[in-house]
Amino acid sequence: MIDEVAARAVGITKTHGRGAGAVTALDRVSVEFARARYTAIMGPSGSGKSTLLHCVAGLDSVDEGAVHLAGVDLTRLGERQLTRLRRDRVGFIFQSFNLLPTMSAVDNIRLPLALAGRRPDRVWIDRLVDAVGLRDRLGHKPAELSGGQQQRVAAARALAGRPAIVFADEPTGNLDSVARGELLGFLRRCVDELGQTIVMVTHDPVAAAYADRALFLADGRIVDTLDGPTAERVLDRMKSLSEVS
Amino acid sequence: MLRYTLSSVVAHKGRLLLTAVAIVLGVSLVSGTFVLIDTWRAAADAAAHRHPRGVDVVVGATPDAAPTTDGEPVSIPFRGPVPAALIDRLARVDGVVSATGVVLGRAQVLGRDGHPVAGREPIARTVDPSFAASLRTGRVPAGPAEVVIDPATAATLRIRVGDRIRVVSSGGAPETVTVVGLLYPPEQAGAAFVGVHPSAARDLLPRPDLVSFVEVRAAPGITQRELRDRVAATLDGQYAVSTGADLDAELVRAAEPPPLVARIFLIASLVALFIGTFLIRNTYTIVLASRARELALLRCVGASRGQLRRAVLLEAAIVGAVASLGGLALGVAVGWGVASLLKTGGAVAVDVTGHTPQVLPRTVAVTLAVGILTALVSAWSPVRRATRVHPVAALHGDVFALDRPVGRLRAVLGGLFLFGGTGLVLAGGLADPAVDAMVGAGAALSGLGVLVLGPVLAPPIARLVGAAVRRGRGVAGRLAADNAVRNPRRAAATTLPLVIGLALIGFLTTLAAGSRASTVGGFDQTLRADFRMQAFNRDVAMSPDVPRRLAAVPEVAAVASFQVADAELTTGPGPDGAAGGGSVVDLAGVDPTRLAAVLALPVTDGALADLADGGIALRRGIAAERGATVGSTVRLRTGAGGATQTFAVRAIYDTSDLGGYAVAHLPVFDSLITPAAYERLVGDPAVATVYASVRDGVTPAAARAAIARALADHPTVEITGRDELRRRAAAELDPALRVYYALFGLMILIALFGIINTLALSALERIRELGLLRVLGMQRRQVRAMLRWEAAIVAATGTAVGLALGALLGWAATRAFDLSATEVPVGLLAGSAVAAVVASMLAAGPPARRAAGVDVLHALASE
Numbered sequence A: 001m002i003d004e005v006a007a008r009a010v011g012i013t014k015t016h017g018r019g020a021g022a023v024t025a026l027d028r029v030s031v032e033f034a035r036a037r038y039t040a041i042m043g044p045s046g047s048g049k050s051t052l053l054h055c056v057a058g059l060d061s062v063d064e065g066a067v068h069l070a071g072v073d074l075t076r077l078g079e080r081q082l083t084r085l086r087r088d089r090v091g092f093i094f095q096s097f098n099l100l101p102t103m104s105a106v107d108n109i110r111l112p113l114a115l116a117g118r119r120p121d122r123v124w125i126d127r128l129v130d131a132v133g134l135r136d137r138l139g140h141k142p143a144e145l146s147g148g149q150q151q152r153v154a155a156a157r158a159l160a161g162r163p164a165i166v167f168a169d170e171p172t173g174n175l176d177s178v179a180r181g182e183l184l185g186f187l188r189r190c191v192d193e194l195g196q197t198i199v200m201v202t203h204d205p206v207a208a209a210y211a212d213r214a215l216f217l218a219d220g221r222i223v224d225t226l227d228g229p230t231a232e233r234v235l236d237r238m239k240s241l242s243e244v245s
Numbered sequence B: 001m002l003r004y005t006l007s008s009v010v011a012h013k014g015r016l017l018l019t020a021v022a023i024v025l026g027v028s029l030v031s032g033t034f035v036l037i038d039t040w041r042a043a044a045d046a047a048a049h050r051h052p053r054g055v056d057v058v059v060g061a062t063p064d065a066a067p068t069t070d071g072e073p074v075s076i077p078f079r080g081p082v083p084a085a086l087i088d089r090l091a092r093v094d095g096v097v098s099a100t101g102v103v104l105g106r107a108q109v110l111g112r113d114g115h116p117v118a119g120r121e122p123i124a125r126t127v128d129p130s131f132a133a134s135l136r137t138g139r140v141p142a143g144p145a146e147v148v149i150d151p152a153t154a155a156t157l158r159i160r161v162g163d164r165i166r167v168v169s170s171g172g173a174p175e176t177v178t179v180v181g182l183l184y185p186p187e188q189a190g191a192a193f194v195g196v197h198p199s200a201a202r203d204l205l206p207r208p209d210l211v212s213f214v215e216v217r218a219a220p221g222i223t224q225r226e227l228r229d230r231v232a233a234t235l236d237g238q239y240a241v242s243t244g245a246d247l248d249a250e251l252v253r254a255a256e257p258p259p260l261v262a263r264i265f266l267i268a269s270l271v272a273l274f275i276g277t278f279l280i281r282n283t284y285t286i287v288l289a290s291r292a293r294e295l296a297l298l299r300c301v302g303a304s305r306g307q308l309r310r311a312v313l314l315e316a317a318i319v320g321a322v323a324s325l326g327g328l329a330l331g332v333a334v335g336w337g338v339a340s341l342l343k344t345g346g347a348v349a350v351d352v353t354g355h356t357p358q359v360l361p362r363t364v365a366v367t368l369a370v371g372i373l374t375a376l377v378s379a380w381s382p383v384r385r386a387t388r389v390h391p392v393a394a395l396h397g398d399v400f401a402l403d404r405p406v407g408r409l410r411a412v413l414g415g416l417f418l419f420g421g422t423g424l425v426l427a428g429g430l431a432d433p434a435v436d437a438m439v440g441a442g443a444a445l446s447g448l449g450v451l452v453l454g455p456v457l458a459p460p461i462a463r464l465v466g467a468a469v470r471r472g473r474g475v476a477g478r479l480a481a482d483n484a485v486r487n488p489r490r491a492a493a494t495t496l497p498l499v500i501g502l503a504l505i506g507f508l509t510t511l512a513a514g515s516r517a518s519t520v521g522g523f524d525q526t527l528r529a530d531f532r533m534q535a536f537n538r539d540v541a542m543s544p545d546v547p548r549r550l551a552a553v554p555e556v557a558a559v560a561s562f563q564v565a566d567a568e569l570t571t572g573p574g575p576d577g578a579a580g581g582g583s584v585v586d587l588a589g590v591d592p593t594r595l596a597a598v599l600a601l602p603v604t605d606g607a608l609a610d611l612a613d614g615g616i617a618l619r620r621g622i623a624a625e626r627g628a629t630v631g632s633t634v635r636l637r638t639g640a641g642g643a644t645q646t647f648a649v650r651a652i653y654d655t656s657d658l659g660g661y662a663v664a665h666l667p668v669f670d671s672l673i674t675p676a677a678y679e680r681l682v683g684d685p686a687v688a689t690v691y692a693s694v695r696d697g698v699t700p701a702a703a704r705a706a707i708a709r710a711l712a713d714h715p716t717v718e719i720t721g722r723d724e725l726r727r728r729a730a731a732e733l734d735p736a737l738r739v740y741y742a743l744f745g746l747m748i749l750i751a752l753f754g755i756i757n758t759l760a761l762s763a764l765e766r767i768r769e770l771g772l773l774r775v776l777g778m779q780r781r782q783v784r785a786m787l788r789w790e791a792a793i794v795a796a797t798g799t800a801v802g803l804a805l806g807a808l809l810g811w812a813a814t815r816a817f818d819l820s821a822t823e824v825p826v827g828l829l830a831g832s833a834v835a836a837v838v839a840s841m842l843a844a845g846p847p848a849r850r851a852a853g854v855d856v857l858h859a860l861a862s863e
């Protein structure tokens, strides 16, 4: 099935806990992430951004609704198949602790391929390494790299297997503005030049401005979308959102 | 702070449980040792008091009337006969109610093939009605046609009360009697016992004027001591007099655990405890690292370093106390297990397993103290380092390494110890003859070297061992190999227990293999005969008719009979051997031409063929002791007041290379003379033992049947085949070995548990890493494989080092003990290595499954 949509959620609901302490993190959310597009997910703390990301990425199950990822209905997949799907079709970048401390940068980049027993595409890996500007750091262990370098290694790792979609949860949360710019610029180029699909959770209007589209979540619902976001417009929306709630 | 301690004990249940299990295992061998020894004592005590028959005083021969074995005085009942007239004399002593003569002798139950079953010492005794209450079942014999036997004999021969059996007493013809009861042997635990009616006493001791000893009972109100003194006063020191209680105490001592055994067990358990402290320390280091953040937070809110230290140490003490109680319970099981091993090994005269396990207050106190102390000592340095973490630093960092880096001094010192030590062992072991002091010092030094060098040595060896896993097992293997060497100190502490346990096993296996090889080698080289014939009762020789009949058997090729007596050998100038008396030697009379057909004695000087009448052949040790050489003369005298005769030394043979265990099962004596000379000197034609070799082409079974037929008139004769003798010689060490293997096996178990414990805690510590791997697409099965291989690499490292060290030391010990053959049991060692690695992989299963089953998001979110 050739699809212009890389991932799609249809009316998904996710409740954490049960009884009196239950929290509805996602409330009948429907959303589509188009191929070769860069989407930012924004919203106040606790609004359900991470939960949405986890559900769409197949890391977490949904209570209601359906999730399609790379043309597959996730709700029908077992644990092994989900793991294989993640390994082969999805890339991840987290805020921190992205890398295995015992492995060198290049080994970390090749890790998903190694897990799959796939032969790495040398040309592609080379191109990624050059794009993140880490050629002279490949043999170093994560502890020997700066925070920004670590995140760039993580980004290269996320893209090493040419995934159908890359999910990033606050990837720039721990970075200064220079490192942030380098990482976001790299992700942007991946979308423009390599046709990658990226979904990124962020609190940062500047980061959101790198995206093609921004979604706004509040109390587990998508309350707004913004195409071609700029930092000022994003900031405006966030202000109005916090006034509403 | 006490509240913090208590709440944290509750909160960290899981991790503390792992710590506790390490302590439980560590102390269980200590408490097990105490339980075993105490239960053994209690069982010995119970065995001695199994017959409360009201015997107050026992009168028998004086000690100098009996030969001593190994310097131990022989117990009164076994000292040899006293006049029966003594009974009446004793009955007349004031305060004596009754005096009963007891006759002790040898008798054996015949098996279905008409021959005695060899193995246990045969003892027979008159059994009077005072035994009625002591019987296991049945009743006492009411006439000469009834007997009681011991439960063990009944079990092996499947005899029940009421069965008719054939019994033979020494020299006598077999009689058919009825078993009317079962009775444990009264004077010697573990003997093969036959109890006869007093009217049958003459079958045991054919002289009506003699009894073995006299049992005396006191009138009411007279104590045993009073009666003993009164009796002794009337006897003028002519006889030995003892109270019943003293005799019982003697019996208890004989059945008690020998002090050496108790000491070996205690040493083994201390080694296990030592191993345990490594594990416990490891556990604390990991557990406290994972709590460093929490401790730092407490520091931030104002807890002082000292307060924290005391709180965590108190926590350790609580865990230690609780775990000790667990160790006590496990110890009871351990003690019981070792006891049953001792029982199957036949190493213990009393049935320890039949007794309630003895847990004395002393055992509880020692176990508690040891457990708490171990916990505190093991926790001490990790606690100090954990509480020294800077408050703010702890709040930031990701994972804490409480393990200190490995110092250079350690590497240099450890290297010196290890290489110097192995060098010494090799040099001492290769020298001819081996230099014991060098081997001993080298062994100690290399052991110390392994301890010190562990953290330096473990990672490279583990890397080497892990290389195969890394190459062959994909990412999982690769990560396993990396993780195994991630923390040198931890890797060393985890492998060390395995190294120690396997080094001990390697040492023992190699030593045992060397001992077995030299025994079997000595046996095979020396014995040419196929059968040995011997009276079941070693005290009574066989009729000279036995070798005559054997010689007439067509299947038999050659027969050599040995007449044996003790003799005093002197070389001094005067006829009375003025210079310091002589050596007591065992003297055999044997025809030298026939001897060669059954035994190949390694003659170093002269020739056995020259042993004409008046010549003598000497064992080299004796010859050296007396300064005798071929051509010199020696004098022999047998018995007290016997005549002294002079012999010319014609041959000297050397049996020192045969190994003690082989010699004990071969007809090897201190001195040999011709039968004619023997008869002139000793004046007794009786034969002690006969060896026969069989014609070529005759099967052992056919030969045995022919011999048994030929000796049908000699039912007291045991016929033992060459294979059986060989097996007995080779198995001499087995009961002791089995116990050692069990003890060391327990150590290995502790070591394996240590690996698993560390693995589980490391997995907990690395949970975020595991989460990340799972997010990136590592399948659960790959996670499991990764942790299993990590365990395997650690185990293989410890195994390789331990067995190599153990084999080296074992080899050196066989050299130092002058065993004739050294043999490194490669197959057995490789087998234990594989077993240890496989066991560790299996044991890694549960923690690996847990780690693989962890929720991905939960793992990522955890600190």
Ligand SMILES: Nc1ncnc2c1ncn2[C@@H]1O[C@H](COP(=O)(O)OP(=O)(O)OP(=O)(O)O)[C@@H](O)[C@H]1O
Pocket: A016, A017, A023, A024, A025, A043, A044, A045, A046, A047, A048, A049, A050, A051, A052
């Ligand atoms: N494992 C969980 N158990 C219970 N409640 C949870 C769990 N995970 C998330 N929640 C709740 O669900 C809601 C959404 O959480 P989520 O992590 O998706 O928010 P978020 O938008 O990512 O917030 P932040 O910007 O702070 O990361 C929150 O109210 C949170 O408390």
Ligand SMILES: [Mg+2]
Pocket: A049, A050, A051
């Ligand atoms: Mg979040």
